[in-house]
Amino acid sequence: MEQLRDRLAELVDLEGLDMLATWDQLVMMPSDGAANRAHQLGTLTRVRHERATATEIGAWLDQLEERDLEGIDRDIVRLARRDWERARRVPTTLAAQRSSAHAEAQQCWQRARERDDFAEFAPALERNVELARAYGECLAEDGRTYDALLDDYDFGLRSEELRRLFATLAQELPRLVAAVQERARAPALPVPALAQRRAVDATLAKLGVERASWRVDVSAHPFTAWIGRGDTRLTTRYGDGEVESLLSSLHEFGHALYERQIDPALERTNLGHGTSMSIHESQSKLWENHVARSRAFADVLARELGETGFAVEPADLHATLVDVRPSLVRVAADPLTYPLHIILRFELELAMIGGDLSVRELPAAWNEGVRRLLGLEVPSDALGCLQDIHWAAGSFGYFPSYALGCLIAAQLWETLEAEIGPRTDDLRRGEVRAIEVWLGERVHRHGRRLDTIPLLEQATGHGLQTEPFLRYVSSLRA
Amino acid sequence: MEQLRDRLAELVDLEGLDMLATWDQLVMMPSDGAANRAHQLGTLTRVRHERATATEIGAWLDQLEERDLEGIDRDIVRLARRDWERARRVPTTLAAQRSSAHAEAQQCWQRARERDDFAEFAPALERNVELARAYGECLAEDGRTYDALLDDYDFGLRSEELRRLFATLAQELPRLVAAVQERARAPALPVPALAQRRAVDATLAKLGVERASWRVDVSAHPFTAWIGRGDTRLTTRYGDGEVESLLSSLHEFGHALYERQIDPALERTNLGHGTSMSIHESQSKLWENHVARSRAFADVLARELGETGFAVEPADLHATLVDVRPSLVRVAADPLTYPLHIILRFELELAMIGGDLSVRELPAAWNEGVRRLLGLEVPSDALGCLQDIHWAAGSFGYFPSYALGCLIAAQLWETLEAEIGPRTDDLRRGEVRAIEVWLGERVHRHGRRLDTIPLLEQATGHGLQTEPFLRYVSSLRA
Numbered sequence: 003m004e005q006l007r008d009r010l011a012e013l014v015d016l017e018g019l020d021m022l023a024t025w026d027q028l029v030m031m032p033s034d035g036a037a038n039r040a041h042q043l044g045t046l047t048r049v050r051h052e053r054a055t056a057t058e059i060g061a062w063l064d065q066l067e068e069r070d071l072e073g074i075d076r077d078i079v080r081l082a083r084r085d086w087e088r089a090r091r092v093p094t095t096l097a098a099q100r101s102s103a104h105a106e107a108q109q110c111w112q113r114a115r116e117r118d119d120f121a122e123f124a125p126a127l128e129r130n131v132e133l134a135r136a137y138g139e140c141l142a143e144d145g146r147t148y149d150a151l152l153d154d155y156d157f158g159l160r161s162e163e164l165r166r167l168f169a170t171l172a173q174e175l176p177r178l179v180a181a182v183q184e185r186a187r188a189p190a191l192p193v194p195a196l197a198q199r200r201a202v203d204a205t206l207a208k209l210g211v212e213r214a215s216w217r218v219d220v221s222a223h224p225f226t227a228w229i230g231r232g233d234t235r236l237t238t239r240y241g242d243g244e245v246e247s248l249l250s251s252l253h254e255f256g257h258a259l260y261e262r263q264i265d266p267a268l269e270r271t272n273l274g275h276g277t278s279m280s281i282h283e284s285q286s287k288l289w290e291n292h293v294a295r296s297r298a299f300a301d302v303l304a305r306e307l308g309e310t311g312f313a314v315e316p317a318d319l320h321a322t323l324v325d326v327r328p329s330l331v332r333v334a335a336d337p338l339t340y341p342l343h344i345i346l347r348f349e350l351e352l353a354m355i356g357g358d359l360s361v362r363e364l365p366a367a368w369n370e371g372v373r374r375l376l377g378l379e380v381p382s383d384a385l386g387c388l389q390d391i392h393w394a395a396g397s398f399g400y401f402p403s404y405a406l407g408c409l410i411a412a413q414l415w416e417t418l419e420a421e422i423g424p425r426t427d428d429l430r431r432g433e434v435r436a437i438e439v440w441l442g443e444r445v446h447r448h449g450r451r452l453d454t455i456p457l458l459e460q461a462t463g464h465g466l467q468t469e470p471f472l473r474y475v476s477s478l479r480a
Numbered sequence: 481m482e483q484l485r486d487r488l489a490e491l492v493d494l495e496g497l498d499m500l501a502t503w504d505q506l507v508m509m510p511s512d513g514a515a516n517r518a519h520q521l522g523t524l525t526r527v528r529h530e531r532a533t534a535t536e537i538g539a540w541l542d543q544l545e546e547r548d549l550e551g552i553d554r555d556i557v558r559l560a561r562r563d564w565e566r567a568r569r570v571p572t573t574l575a576a577q578r579s580s581a582h583a584e585a586q587q588c589w590q591r592a593r594e595r596d597d598f599a600e601f602a603p604a605l606e607r608n609v610e611l612a613r614a615y616g617e618c619l620a621e622d623g624r625t626y627d628a629l630l631d632d633y634d635f636g637l638r639s640e641e642l643r644r645l646f647a648t649l650a651q652e653l654p655r656l657v658a659a660v661q662e663r664a665r666a667p668a669l670p671v672p673a674l675a676q677r678r679a680v681d682a683t684l685a686k687l688g689v690e691r692a693s694w695r696v697d698v699s700a701h702p703f704t705a706w707i708g709r710g711d712t713r714l715t716t717r718y719g720d721g722e723v724e725s726l727l728s729s730l731h732e733f734g735h736a737l738y739e740r741q742i743d744p745a746l747e748r749t750n751l752g753h754g755t756s757m758s759i760h761e762s763q764s765k766l767w768e769n770h771v772a773r774s775r776a777f778a779d780v781l782a783r784e785l786g787e788t789g790f791a792v793e794p795a796d797l798h799a800t801l802v803d804v805r806p807s808l809v810r811v812a813a814d815p816l817t818y819p820l821h822i823i824l825r826f827e828l829e830l831a832m833i834g835g836d837l838s839v840r841e842l843p844a845a846w847n848e849g850v851r852r853l854l855g856l857e858v859p860s861d862a863l864g865c866l867q868d869i870h871w872a873a874g875s876f877g878y879f880p881s882y883a884l885g886c887l888i889a890a891q892l893w894e895t896l897e898a899e900i901g902p903r904t905d906d907l908r909r910g911e912v913r914a915i916e917v918w919l920g921e922r923v924h925r926h927g928r929r930l931d932t933i934p935l936l937e938q939a940t941g942h943g944l945q946t947e948p949f950l951r952y953v954s955s956l957r958a
């Protein structure tokens with residue numbers, strides 16, 4: 003058991019270094035360092051893969067599975083077996099190829115996006131799709147290549163299940179959009195970038211973000227890196243006249259808090275991270291949709307903006323934050339149309355991996371999908387299929403978790419308020435401690451000990467539901 | 481050969497990641513991340529050590545040494561044999577212990593230095609000394625533990641040689657100090673930190689530091705990290721009313737330029753770094769002493785400071801930059817007294833490693849040495865034995881290279897000017913291209929293909945000399 007734990011701790015350390023090198027690449031690295039970083043990440047992945055798939059682990063597991071283990075040790079062995087079996091199916095060279103292709107493609111994507119030039123990105127994306135398919139085929143059972151990719155992010159979920167859930171959303175959401183759109187639009191708020199920055203810093207400080215164990219930086223696409231205990235890094239971006247940073251900073255805070263509240267006993271084991279991307283995304287969406295977009299919390303945000311010299315009425319700020327208008331950019335989407343952005347990406351990546359859509363055809367297919375689902379014309383690929391980093395990073399099968407996150411967040415929030423009472427008064431004062439405690443207890447502390455559905459059932463008494471989310475979006479601006 | 485090259489490339493990648501994690505620790509990391517980073521660095525060192533000492537490398541070398549290799553391949557094999565033999569003598573666990581002890585000690589040192597509390601640092605330093613001794617004993621021949629540590633930084637140098645060279649300096653320098661001190665002191669220049677920062681950025685830009693492949697940041701102790709091709713990072717620090725940043729930024733630039741001008745054919749091999757710490761330090765000292773401290777270059781620095789609104793006469797600035805006054809802090813020392821700081825540290829670390837001086841006695845011994853060599857009283861450990869990061873980082877045997885660097889820089893500079901003519905006119909205009917080219921050709925491009933002394937002989941026609949340096953310091957403020 004000690005040998006297994008040592009190896010798992012080593013893998014956690016190497017994973018943290020990978021996250022650091024990736025964070026650095028996106029936030030700090032000079033652009034000419036890209037090729038070198040690709041080598042470094044490739045080597046790191048190869049080394050991790052070799053050590054994660056070593057034959058001796060199988061022998062340790064065989065022995066340990068014969069013992070009557072309990073508690074954490076039992077779960078460590080159970081997950082180690084699952085991870086080892088999956089990792090053994092992927093050749094070391096393929097793992098390294100993927101890692102260095104993804105690093106190069108991200109650099110390429112950044113340039114292509116700046117220049118609005120999809121052709122510059124296309125070869126790298128083609129390579130990523132091929133490698134993702136090859137990877138999925140190593141892992142797939144019954145030829146379900148895409149489901150195998152999905153397992154990396156949400157173990158046990160199936161694309162049929164997603165199709166069903168998404169069909170309900172695709173049916174219900176456009177109706178709600180139409181109803182809400184008849185109302186007057188909220189006025190745009192010309193919040194200067196600097197005011198946002200100060201308000202974001204002050205708001206995060208209220209939630210417990212302090213310099214001794216956090217960093218808040220700027221990157222092209224907001225993300226969170228948990229480098230390890232006492233070292234959490236979130237990023238956002240500040241655009242003049244936009245309010246995105248007020249939402250995305252709380253979104254990333256939700257991811258970060260999840261990792262920080264995992265039971266310390268699971269640290270440096272294979273159980274010490276969030277259990278799945280959909281649960282992770284439920285944590286970010288809970289803070290984005292149910293805290294940052296609440297009428298009560300608008301009092302806090304408006305007050306902090308006021309401190310910077312930008313005066314705004316809380317009610318006006320709230321109206322802007324929940325304003326429903328179909329838009330082109332996913333990360334800036336309102337909570338009602340957001341899942342439609344995901345449904346589009348899910349359709350497209352399913353088709354690309356399945357070989358039914360070539361990379362060359364992607365921009366046209368994207369633009370057609372945006373027309374169909376959101377009723378909008380895409381003026382440029384930069385605002386279309388070049389907007390997200392995920393495919394550049396090789397993360398096929400990741401997008402669905404964003405929509406599931408919205409559903410699960412709503413489900414958790416209803417349960418939370420039913421159990422500890424409405425949060426309105428607390429949120430008006432920026433008091434979130436009770437929320438953090440409830441989430442820590444019901445969701446965070448378990449780490450990977452419970453998979454998505456068992457965790458959800460344990461926390462809410464139900465499996466995946468669409469109703470709480472539909473109730474939430476129906477209530478927007480009511 | 482291909483297998484060997486692949487392994488060496490992998491080791492270069494892991495070394496680059498180590499440098500990145502170390503840079504991040506000193507420049508970016510939240511302080512609470514220290515324990516976790518220590519784990520990560522420990523794991524990285526253990527993995528590198530295992531892969532650098534693998535049995536198969538010995539088998540590859542046995543085969544390759546029978547072939548009639550030429551050029552780069554021959555040197556790759558020669559150095560791979562040397563490195564492999566040395567690394568094999570160090571147990572993996574000791575290597576990992578050192579790495580994680582050093583990471584923790586650095587964090588501890590930073591706190592102790594801030595609070596001027598040596599006692600807080602002492603246990604970590606004791607541990608570092610013990611581990612350095614254990615490490616040296618693994619490598620030592622004929623019980624020369626300290627020489628074995630020296631080999632890590634300057635292969636082939638011996639402490640007797642250092643004693644001889646340092647004895648000459650200890651005899652000559654105090655006399656020169658006394659002579660120079662009779663002159664009037666240069667007035668202090670109250671340069672604001674912000675003006676320094678802007679002038680440093682502008683001056684570095686003149687030397688070719690551009691954002692696509694460089695970073696310039698702030699850290700407690702200036703240093704340079706070469707993460708890999710196209711990714712060079714130097715740090716400095718800016719104190720109101722100090723001029724240190726004008727010198728230390730050029731000092732670090734010298735280190736960085738060395739790594740950047742190594743023959744690209746040596747990249748991702750075991751030859752692709754600077755050959756030794758003394759040659760490395762000669763490069764930084766050349767830019768610090770012979771460029772930044774030249775009367776001609778003062779024109780450039782004064783002009784850049786003027787641009788920021790801080791008016792200063794070049795002659796006054798120059799007088800301040802070469803002002804000789806025995807001082808407490810090594811990195812702020814003038815070029816004449818600088819080697820005396822090193823002689824002190826060399827004596828003390830020799831005694832600590834030899835077991836003749838306990839860590840508890842260090843502050844008193846330090847203060848006595850400063851009195852004897854520099855004629856000063858040490859008012860606090862923060863300005864005494866806590867001032868340098870090196871022992872916290874476990875770098876025993878590193879300090880001598882700083883003094884050797886001063887000697888070699890003077891030797892190279894005399895040769896350079898004899899061959900391509902005095903640099904005065906160029907430096908007045910901030911034109912350094914010819915210097916960069918000469919250094920690239922005679923020093924940088926060789927990487928590790930030549931050790932310290934052969935490289936020096938090839939570049940200057942002589943081994944280590946003290947005369948050029950003594951001529952240089954005699955000329956200061958002449």
